[in-house]
Structure formats: structure tokens, C-alpha cells
């Protein structure tokens with residue numbers, strides 16, 4: 001008899017997605033993450049939840065349609081985290097011809113049919129406000145609908161839902177070794193203590209570490225995969241509206257400029273081959289200049305590397321060799337089953353947009369080993385998402401009526417991060433001081449305690465960069481105060 005039905009190594013979007021899906025089917029689940037949830041790929045995510053318009057160029061209409069359908073499922077499931085946006089694609093005379101872009105947006109609309117989004121439009125940038133921040137040379141643009149998402153919060157709230165369904169989530173817990181017999185026996189270094197857990201099935205969802213996990217932890221041959229480093233930069237806000245720009249670059253890539261955390265613009269992304277140790281990935285100076293140069297082709301206001309206030313890099317994993325085309329974008333899934341031995345599922349890569357579906361497929365592959373419930377996540381809410389996506393502003397009004405002392409930006413941030421679960425932070429507070437100490441603009445002691453108790457936050461960076469992006473604005477003295485507060489806070493575990 002094993003302690004768990006499924007043990008998952010890796011607390012990125014793939015790992016937590018499987019944990020949530022499996023726990024919701026009534027299985028006994030443990031997830032092991034060596035650092036913080038979403039601390040790897042999700043922390044360098046481009047924040048897009050989309051069909052990937054440019055994939056149409058490769059004739060991938062079916063893949064785009066599936067991604068658009070998933071985008072809309074996620075919009076319904078997580079209306080607090082997912083924001084519908086208009087994407088503005090200026091015509092550049094040296095790049096794709098306007099007729100091709102127009103045809104592309106038309107097809108994109110058709111593939112998204114049935115979704116709640118506005119159809120694409122042609123904009124005259126010489127008079128339209130979308131043209132104001134751009135150089136005069138740009139007279140025409142196509143505008144289409146897509147979404148953005150906070151992937152870090154998506155990871156944490158998947159884990160929260162898994163835990164709400166009974167899953168055990170360990171962070172700061174490295175799986176050092178896994179031995180296979182009729183069950184898996186895992187040796188885990190859990191916050192410095194060695195623990196043994198047993199499980200009927202194992203999922204290797206360790207992203208960029210997949211090959212290393214196979215070789216050193218499982219002592220099995222791994223799949224042939226290669227890594228690419230993707231980098232993005234954050235600068236002070238470059239335009240006043242809330243739409244996303246999609247700029248065609250001279251190497252055929254599309255670079256996005258996305259409104260980010262109210263006062264900033266996120267610019268991404270650039271991808272390069274990476275052959276080093278996944279633990280050492282960092283932003284290269286070349287990538288920063290590449291992104292500055294790419295947007296300087298379009299915006300009137302120039303940016304230089306010195307204007308970058310934050311930069312992030314992460315590793316994407318792709319299958320190499322003969323299977324490369326098959327697994328190029330939708331992620332890799334392989335079930336290794338042997339008579340008399342516990343099964344091993346390996347999964348990595350794929351897009352943020354299709355992660356829910358990927359977890360569902362993973363569980364379908366594992367289904368023959370368990371008596372569990374059937375697919376359930378397509379109609380389920382992510383914690384805090386129990387309202388309609390079109391009612392975000394109505395929810396905001398409700399929050400102000402209930403907690404009138406909240407400033408506009410504060411209420412908006414809490415609703416976008418926690419949805420209806422902001423109630424668990426604010427409770428019966430009548431005035432701001434009921435929420436305890438304040439760090440930076442509006443991070444309160446009540447919120448910090450909530451994050452420590454219910455969202456596995458242990459260190460200031462878990463809160464400042466992954467549960468929120470308050471690290472962009474919080475002064476050094478407040479960070480120190482936050483660190484002192486967290487080291488003294490005693491909270492009941494999630």
C-alpha cells in the first residue's frame with residue numbers, strides 16, 4: 001500500500017495542473033517543488049493567453065483553433081487572472097504585406113467563433129489613438145482579440161485548488177531519488193529534512209530539469225530534448241491605453257509590448273538556444289538590446305538598456321530528434337508502463353494556454369491505473385474565479401461597497417489577484433489599519449499572512465515577484481520590514 005496515488009515532481013504550470021486535475025478526481029496526490037511554485041518557467045512567461053496568431057503562418061489552423069478554445073475556457077475559469085485585450089498589429093512596409101495580415105485576422109476571428117470576443121478591425125493609425133505612441137511611418141494596423149494572464153498566479157491558484165481537493169503540496173522539497181518497483185519510493189529533502197514517500201505513479205514535470213531528473217533522480221534514460229532561453233524586459237509605461245502591441249520584427253518574430261502592473265510595459269520576447277545548467281540561466285545583455293531595438297523601430301519614445309527596470313529569463317524545453325515536429329508546441333507527454341512496475345509519466349513544454357488540457361490528457365493516460373472521476377476542469381473555476389469575466393467591474397464595485405476604505409488601485413490589484421477570495425484577506429476590516437502593517441504602497445500584514453498560510457509564501461521574493469509583482473515598486477526599506485515581518489509571523493500552514 002503506497003502513501004499516495006500520484007507523486008508529482010515539479011511545481012510549474014504542468015505539475016500543478018496535473019496535481020489539481022488528479023486531486024479533483026479523488027486521487028491522493030503529493031506535489032514536490034524544490035524551490036517556490038512557478039519559480040521557473042512561469043516567472044519568465046510572456047503573460048499571453050492566446051491562439052498565437054502568427055502560428056497561422058505555418059498552416060497550424062487546428063492548433064490555433066484548439067488554443068483559442070482553451071483561451072476561452074480559461075477566461076471563464078479564471079476571470080480575475082485572465083484579461084481580454086485588443087492586440088494592435090501595425091503594418092510595416094518591410095514586413096508581411098497588409099493583405100496577408102488582414103486575411104490572417106479574418107481567419108483568426110473565424111477560428112475563435114463562438115467565443116465572447118470582439119471581431120478584428122482595421123485601424124487608421126494617422127487618426128486612431130493607437131497610433132499616438134507610434135512613429136509617423138505607421139499608417140495602418142489590424143486589431144484583433146486575445147488575452148493576457150498572470151501565469152505565476154495561475155500556478156499558485158492551481159496548487160491552491162489541488163490542496164482544496166486534498167492534495168499535499170510541499171515547497172522547498174527536492175526529490176533526490178526515486179526508486180521504482182511496484183510502487184515508487186521517493187527520497188525527499190524537505191526543508192532540510194530527509195523524508196521517504198511512496199506512490200503508485202510518478203509524474204516527472206520538472207521542465208528544464210527533465211533530463212537531469214531522469215538521469216540522476218530516476219536513474220532512467222531521458223528523452224532527447226533541447227533548451228532555449230527566453231528573455232523579456234520591463235520598462236516604465238510607454239503608452240496610456242490598455243491594449244497590447246504586436247510588432248513584426250525584421251527576423252520574422254513578433255515582439256509584444258504589453259501594459260504591465262499599471263505603471264510598466266512588458267516587452268518580449270527573444271528566444272535563443274541554451275546549453276548550460278538550468279540553475280544558472282540569466283538575462284543576457286544582447287537580449288536586452290535586441291528587445292530595445294525591436295520596439296524602437298515602432299515607438300516614438302526610444303528606450304535604451306539603461307531604461308530597463310526589470311528583466312527575466314527562463315528556459316523552454318523542446319523535444320529534439322525525429323519526434324520534434326510532433327511535440328513542437330503542444331508539449332511532450334509520455335507514459336512509461338512496464339509489467340509489475342509503477343508507471344512513470346513524463347511531461348514538459350507546451351503553452352500556458354493549453355496547460356489545463358495537457359493536464360487532462362495526462363490524467364487520461366494515467367486513468368487505467370486508477371478508479372477516479374472523469375474529466376472535470378473545463379467547467380470548474382480556479383479559486384476566486386466564481387464570477388463572470390464580463391462582471392469584473394461589477395465585482396470591483398461590490399468590493400468598494402463592502403470595504404470603502406480601499407483605494408482604487410488597491411481594490412483592483414486584490415480582485416485581479418485573488419478574485420472573490422479577497423474576502424479571506426479583508427474579512428470584516430472597517431479601516432485600513434485593521435489590516436495591520438503596510439509595506440510599500442498597499443501590501444498589508446493581513447495579505448502577507450494570508451499568502452503564508454494559504455499560498456505557500458515563505459520568503460519576501462515569493463510575495464514580491466511570484467504572488468504579486470510588487471517587487472517592481474517596493475522601496476528597499478519596506479522590503480526589509482517585510483522580511484522581518486515574515487520571519488516573525490507564525491501562521492497555520494495551508
Ligand SMILES: Cc1cc2nc3c(=O)[nH]c(=O)nc-3n(C[C@H](O)[C@H](O)[C@H](O)COP(=O)(O)OP(=O)(O)OC[C@H]3O[C@@H](n4cnc5c(N)ncnc54)[C@H](O)[C@@H]3O)c2cc1C
Nearest residue numbers: 010012013014034040041175206207230315350351352353
Ligand atoms: C521561456 C518561456 C516562454 C514561454 N512562452 C510561452 C508563450 O509565448 N505562450 C504560451 O502559451 N506559453 C509559453 N510558455 C510555456 C509555459 O510558460 C509553460 O507551459 C509552463 O510554464 C510549463 O512549465 P513547466 O511546468 O513544464 O516547467 P517549470 O515551470 O520549469 O517547472 C519545473 C519545476 O520543477 C522543479 N524541479 C526540478 N527538479 C526538481 C526536483 N528534483 N525536485 C523538486 N522539484 C524540482 C523546478 O524547480 C521547477 O519549478 C513559455 C515557457 C517558457 C519557459
